[in-house]
Amino acid sequence: xxxxxxxxxxxxxxxxxxxxxxxxxxxxxxxxxxxxxxxxxxxxxxxxxxxxxxxxxxxxxxxxxxxxxxxxxxxxxxxxxxxxxxxxxxxxxxxxxxxxxxxxxxxxxxxxxxxxxxxxxxxxxxxxxxxxxxxxxxxxxxxxxxxxxxxxxxxxxxxxxxxxxxxxxxxxxxxxxxxxxxxxxxxxxxxxxxxxxxxxxxxxxxxxxxxxxxxxxxxxxxxxxxxxxxxxxxxxxxxxxxxxxxxxxxxxxxxxxxxxxxxxxxxxxxxxxxxxxxxxxxxxxxxxxxxxxxxxxxxxxxxxxxxxxxxxxxxxxxxxxxxxxxxxxxxxxxxxxxxxxxxxxxxxxxxxxxxxxxxxx
Numbered sequence: 001x002x003x004x005x006x007x008x009x010x011x012x013x014x015x016x017x018x019x020x021x022x023x024x025x026x027x028x029x030x031x032x033x034x035x036x037x038x039x040x041x042x043x044x045x046x047x048x049x050x051x052x053x054x055x056x057x058x059x060x061x062x063x064x065x066x067x068x069x070x071x072x073x074x075x076x077x078x079x080x081x082x083x084x085x086x087x088x089x090x091x092x093x094x095x096x097x098x099x100x101x102x103x104x105x106x107x108x109x110x111x112x113x114x115x116x117x118x119x120x121x122x123x124x125x126x127x128x129x130x131x132x133x134x135x136x137x138x139x140x141x142x143x144x145x146x147x148x149x150x151x152x153x154x155x156x157x158x159x160x161x162x163x164x165x166x167x168x169x170x171x172x173x174x175x176x177x178x179x180x181x182x183x184x185x186x187x188x189x190x191x192x193x194x195x196x197x198x199x200x201x202x203x204x205x206x207x208x209x210x211x212x213x214x215x216x217x218x219x220x221x222x223x224x225x226x227x228x229x230x231x232x233x234x235x236x237x238x239x240x241x242x243x244x245x246x247x248x249x250x251x252x253x254x255x256x257x258x259x260x261x262x263x264x265x266x267x268x269x270x271x272x273x274x275x276x277x278x279x280x281x282x283x284x285x286x287x288x289x290x291x292x293x294x295x296x297x298x299x300x301x302x303x304x305x306x307x308x309x310x311x312x313x314x315x316x317x318x319x320x321x322x323x324x325x326x327x328x329x330x331x332x333x334x335x336x337x338x339x340x341x342x343x344x345x346x347x348x349x350x351x352x353x354x355x356x357x358x359x360x361x
Contacts, residue, residue, distance in 0.1 A: 056177045
């Protein structure tokens with residue numbers, strides 16, 4: 001403890017570097033190298049993120065239900081009462097918190113893989129943007145790190161642009177978890193929520209949408225570059241209705257984080273996945289990654305493999321309140337062309353072969 005206090009007194013600003021150095025000195029033991037210590041912290045950062053997204057909503061829902069039948073029943077009662085009045089907040093811009101988005105833990109999360117953001121063109125603060133992110137992968141790790149956290153420098157690379165990430169609307173119906181999501185700048189992937197951000201929140205907003213969605217996650221497999229886009233035109237129509245420019249983005253390495261059991265079309269398990277997806281909006285994936293103790297063990301944590309999200313050139317979109325199907329198709333084709341160019345221009349640099357092709361379904 002004295003070591004930590006001494007480090008802080010040498011730098012009254014209490015910088016992260018001084019505190020980290022003091023912690024390392026305090027925990028300096030012969031069997032734990034500095035490299036191993038950093039790897040452990042990074043692993044814990046990823047673990048808390050995975051557990052938060054997989055369990056937080058359900059855990060707090062069950063906890064509130066339990067508390068209703070105890071002497072602490074006023075706590076869930078007050079929260080549920082407030083929730084009724086706050087129900088529409090996610091659809092109206094949410095409650096983004098710079099403090100949460102700048103947490104130091106996100107830097108360790110970034111370094112675990114590592115993840116980087118590459119800028120190819122400017123985004124002007126005088127416009128709004130819909131960013132199409134591909135591919136979905138299993139847990140959208142690249143999209144979360146780049147558009148929710150501040151660890152990869154989005155705001156420094158695109159000054160004046162406020163990033164948001166759209167996710168399943170059902171997540172915002174889970175108590176407490178919805179507050180966590182909103183604090184990171186996430187919003188429901190609904191017309192109302194996205195329309196609010198690109199029409200009633202001024203300019204300089206960039207809403208990232210993982211276009212392929214849950215259906216795309218079912219085909220996620222290392223070495224596979226298949227995305228679902230041909231029939232996904234709703235985001236193009238919204239861009240036209242609000243005059244928001246379309247920006248393609250591709251996360252190289254996203255599909256390499258997990259191994260998935262992919263079922264063939266026509267099998268019972270494939271039919272079950274498709275029906276589940278239609279009912280609840282997401283598909284149950286049977287996947288595995290690394291374990292907690294070793295990269296070579298099996299578990300639910302992603303493999304530490306690099307992800308590079310490249311943001312491409314914006315497709316200029318005019319404002320047309322009632323675009324025809326032909327107009328939507330034309331701008332959709334322009335978007336696909338821009339995405340293919342982005343993929344082909346950067347695939348070799350970020351781990352794919354010269355012959356690798358982006359398959360669009």
